[in-house]
Amino acid sequence: MDTIIKPISEFHIESFRRAFDKVVKEGKYFGSLDAPTLESFSAKVRKNIEDRNPHFVATHAGEVVGWCEVVRLNKPLFHHVGIFEVGLLPEWRGQGIGRPLITATLDAAFERGFTRIELTVFASNTRAIALYEKIGFNKEGELIDAVYIDGVFSNSILMGLINR
Template sequence: MSAAPDGVRIIPLEEKYIESYHRCLDAVARERKFIAFVEAPPLDAIREYVLANLAAGALHFVAVDGEEVVGWCDITRLKWEGFTHCGRLGMGVSKDYRRRGIGRKLMEAALRKAEEAGFERVELGVFISNAPAIKLYETLDFVVEGVLKKARKLDGAYDDVLLMARFIEAT
């Protein structure tokens, strides 16, 4: 466990936090600008997804204020032959908790565990309109690998997706 600003704790996701994680995920999704979907899947689907991912060794950290999840960062190992050295990163932070270093702490915890777990590459996609996230990723040694032009069309507006990756040296 590590401490983030304002007494927020960064911890591995446990089953008891799934409902709170679902609320956080849904709140970020309903902002319609940071993650790929615009509302969270049903709670039962999230519970099944999280438990299956945890059982498969996915790295899933949450930021907790009291007992409420206010952010998350997960890295899921790719399953296809020839790609199992790679992980896909997803993250989000609740609106009232942004710009406090919580996203950085979440990513640092997940990336540390990714290195311990033998990942060699962690990749992500980020909307090009999300400049603060791109800046954070760059400070954590993610590099741009490409752009998916007009990848998302929502409410009549297009957004490109920036593809980024970080390579982890074998120790």
């Protein structure tokens, strides 16, 4: 099954929101359980486009099946830092799409002058952690009891990628 990786555009917003909503509803990877309203979701994507934050999507037959973004921190002393996020619909995982989606986004981030890319990942998410390490992220710390799901606390891993 072919996918195309390209920078996000306004045209993708509704489809991206559907994909995002499905992934967050799994309740295993992100802090949210629902996508924001279309209005606030659209505003965030438009701001990424306007600010030239790297934001790529993987599409199949015109539908978004995955996304990856790096959002610049909006404070002068943190201006070199980008917060990273990636996700694929469940049926599109494990097929080698994650790596090129991530590298396209990171290449754009480095071109735009980001020198530190930062993420947190649930400690249980061994697939993502393994892929991040292969790409060059380092574990920088463990956030204890950062996540609370169904009455159980678990940890998050802080990871960083430096490109100076």
